[in-house]
Amino acid sequence: MTQNPDTYSAAGEVGAVLEKRTFWTRLKLDLKKSPWSARFGMVIIFIYAMLAIFAPVFAPYGEAQVFPTPYAPWSSEFIFGTDQIGRDIFSRLIYGARNTVGIAVATTFLAFLIGGALGLIAAINRSYIDQALSRLVDVFMAIPSLIFALVLLSIFGSTVLNLIIIIAVLDSTRVFRLTRAVAINVVVMDYVEAARLRGEGLGWIMRKEILPNIMPPLIAEFGLRFCFVFLSIAALSFLGVGIQPPTADWGSMVRENASLIQFAQYDLKAGLTPLLPAAAIALLTVAVNFVVDWFLHKTSGLRDEQ
Amino acid sequence: MNVHPVTKTILERLGLGLATLFVVSIIIFSAIEMLPGDFGQAILGQAATQETVAAFRRELGLDQPAYLRYLQWVGGALQGDLGTSFSGRNASGIDRSRAVVDLIAPRLWNTLFLAGLTAVIAVPIALALGVSTALFRNSVYDRTVNTATLTTISFPEFFVAYILILLLASLYPVFPSLANVDDSTPLAQRAFRTALPALTLTLVIVAHMMRMTRAAIINLLASPYIQMARLSGASQTEVIIKHALPNAWAPIATVIAFNLAYLVVGVVVVEVVFVYPGVGQLMVDAVTSRDIPVVQGCALIFAITYILLNLIADIIGIITNPRLLHPK
Numbered sequence: 001m002t003q004n005p006d007t008y009s010a011a012g013e014v015g016a017v018l019e020k021r022t023f024w025t026r027l028k029l030d031l032k033k034s035p036w037s038a039r040f041g042m043v044i045i046f047i048y049a050m051l052a053i054f055a056p057v058f059a060p061y062g063e064a065q066v067f068p069t070p071y072a073p074w075s076s077e078f079i080f081g082t083d084q085i086g087r088d089i090f091s092r093l094i095y096g097a098r099n100t101v102g103i104a105v106a107t108t109f110l111a112f113l114i115g116g117a118l119g120l121i122a123a124i125n126r127s128y129i130d131q132a133l134s135r136l137v138d139v140f141m142a143i144p145s146l147i148f149a150l151v152l153l154s155i156f157g158s159t160v161l162n163l164i165i166i167i168a169v170l171d172s173t174r175v176f177r178l179t180r181a182v183a184i185n186v187v188v189m190d191y192v193e194a195a196r197l198r199g200e201g202l203g204w205i206m207r208k209e210i211l212p213n214i215m216p217p218l219i220a221e222f223g224l225r226f227c228f229v230f231l232s233i234a235a236l237s238f239l240g241v242g243i244q245p246p247t248a249d250w251g252s253m254v255r256e257n258a259s260l261i262q263f264a265q266y267d268l269k270a271g272l273t274p275l276l277p278a279a280a281i282a283l284l285t286v287a288v289n290f291v292v293d294w295f296l297h298k299t300s301g302l303r304d305e306q
Numbered sequence: 307m308n309v310h311p312v313t314k315t316i317l318e319r320l321g322l323g324l325a326t327l328f329v330v331s332i333i334i335f336s337a338i339e340m341l342p343g344d345f346g347q348a349i350l351g352q353a354a355t356q357e358t359v360a361a362f363r364r365e366l367g368l369d370q371p372a373y374l375r376y377l378q379w380v381g382g383a384l385q386g387d388l389g390t391s392f393s394g395r396n397a398s399g400i401d402r403s404r405a406v407v408d409l410i411a412p413r414l415w416n417t418l419f420l421a422g423l424t425a426v427i428a429v430p431i432a433l434a435l436g437v438s439t440a441l442f443r444n445s446v447y448d449r450t451v452n453t454a455t456l457t458t459i460s461f462p463e464f465f466v467a468y469i470l471i472l473l474l475a476s477l478y479p480v481f482p483s484l485a486n487v488d489d490s491t492p493l494a495q496r497a498f499r500t501a502l503p504a505l506t507l508t509l510v511i512v513a514h515m516m517r518m519t520r521a522a523i524i525n526l527l528a529s530p531y532i533q534m535a536r537l538s539g540a541s542q543t544e545v546i547i548k549h550a551l552p553n554a555w556a557p558i559a560t561v562i563a564f565n566l567a568y569l570v571v572g573v574v575v576v577e578v579v580f581v582y583p584g585v586g587q588l589m590v591d592a593v594t595s596r597d598i599p600v601v602q603g604c605a606l607i608f609a610i611t612y613i614l615l616n617l618i619a620d621i622i623g624i625i626t627n628p629r630l631l632h633p634k
Contacts, residue, residue: 139326139330142612143605143608150601156340235462238575238578239578241590241593258579262483264476278465282460282465285460289459
């Protein structure tokens with residue numbers, strides 16, 4: 001900085017330093033610095049999203065199209081063979097991206113809608129509503145969620161809608177805990193008090209004052225919750241009480257083709273077939289975990305101590 | 307009143323545990339409450355007459371108010387009676403159903419055997435890995451173990467299970483792929499047949515337990531009093547044994563109990579993969595056939611185990627807390 005009155009211009013200096021960065025420039029800068037694991041994760045997530053959206057374009061055959069040969073081996077006609085009633089496994093894998101991932105995303109959104117809203121209300125209100133909700137959540141969390149989900153599914157029956165609602169409600173307890181915990185620190189800030197005094201309603205305070213300040217932990221939690229929901233739904237479908245046939249779903253595909261694994265000695269490809277949908281689940285979970293890891297690291301402001 | 311703070315805290319925790327158990331039992335009990343009104347017809351079949359359905363409803367006590375039935379149900383559960391299964395009934399009113407307790411009891415022993423075997427293998431490995439990675443933090447060893455466990459955590463249990471079956475039962479037949487045991491199986495044979503399910507659970511649980519132990523120890527080693535001990539010239543072993551460990555018991559006990567509680571859930575999927583005759587498999591079958599009394603019985607057992615393990619972890623944490631043990 002120069003103090004020469006002839007050449008110094010405060011406006012000029014401020015203008016030079018504070019070149020306003022748009023959202024996209026910042027995103028580009030961040031991406032440039034991202035580690036290889038996060039980049040790998042993002043590429044995988046992108047590929048899954050494309051497959052899910054354009055499933056009918058990529059899949060060679062229909063989701064429930066039946067061919068005469070069940071358990072056909074891998075060939076140029078059926079890349080990964082056919083399943084127990086003669087449906088093309090490769091096509092079902094692609095449609096599975098749409099069904100399994102789609103249902104998991106919808107469930108996670110619903111869980112965040114319920115848990116986030118109630119958590120914010122509890123944090124702002126801090127009266128008997130907060131007490132009642134918190135105790136209720138304590139009890140819900142005292143039962144393992146898979147067991148709870150099994151009980152509820154046995155009562156209401158296994159339909160996709162029931163599955164989404166049940167898992168979302170059970171998972172919203174953890175979202176509630178997190179939202180309430182981070183929001184409580186923001187609620188006591190002066191600007192929230194100011195908003196209250198100028199007469200803003202509950203909805204405004206939730207959306208405009210508190211939510212923007214607690215976004216980073218919630219976004220990271222969204223990734224982790226998605227993994228958890230995704231694995232729960234896959235586990236339930238694998239157990240036969242989740243997504244029901246003939247919908248192509250990775251969890252049930254593993255179960256349906258599991259018997260092929262005993263033929264691995266004679267034909268390794270046959271033995272690998274039931275592992276493909278399971279691997280598809282695992283790959284997406286790993287990818288999301290990598291991205292969340294990077295995001296947490298970036299937003300927490302922590303640096304690697306060497 | 308002059309009660310030792312430790313006793314006081316433990317009593318509080320026990321009270322809280324009992325309260326949780328009470329609410330949980332109400333939730334599980336109300337499962338039958340939430341069924342649609344015509345479920346008697348659905349279970350007994352279309353041919354059932356109105357009289358048979360009415361008799362069935364009376365047997366379930368549906369003609370009594372809910373709170374009376376709840377008391378009867380809890381009273382029965384305390385005396386080891388969980389009602390009778392829905393299956394085995396038919397329209398003619400002949401009752402071939404079995405008591406839920408008779409269905410669960412032999413399987414409970416199998417499930418406990420599997421969980422116990424897993425715990426015996428997994429706990430020492432996880433603790434050793436957790437402590438050693440915390441001590442050699444950021445070394446190549448630490449990073450390798452970390453990446454490996456992060457990957458295992460992301461895998462669904464059935465993926466791990468089928469990879470193990472593919473490798474150890476199909477390609478290189480070392481272990482049987484079906485964990486087929488019954489009462490007459492001798493112990494060594496039982497352990498051999500249970501090897502693959504136990505190994506699957508071990509892989510899943512070690513990853514969780516190791517990461518949590520590592521985090522707990524690192525957290526502890528960063529505290530000022532450890533640094534103080536280091537600065538005053540204590541050796542590495544001294545720091546760990548004399549200074550860090552007394553404070554580490556609580557987090558480590560929590561980690562172990564939390565993961566044993568996690569086992570309760572993990573067991574369900576693994577039992578189904580290996581067709582292991584345990585409570586988890588029974589519960590999944592009961593959910594598929596909507597056999598509510600069996601679902602209730604299994605859920606109650608899982609929930610009690612889960613709550614108990616968490617309670618034990620809390621109590622160990624309280625007992626070993628130096629601040630509570632030596633109050634000012």
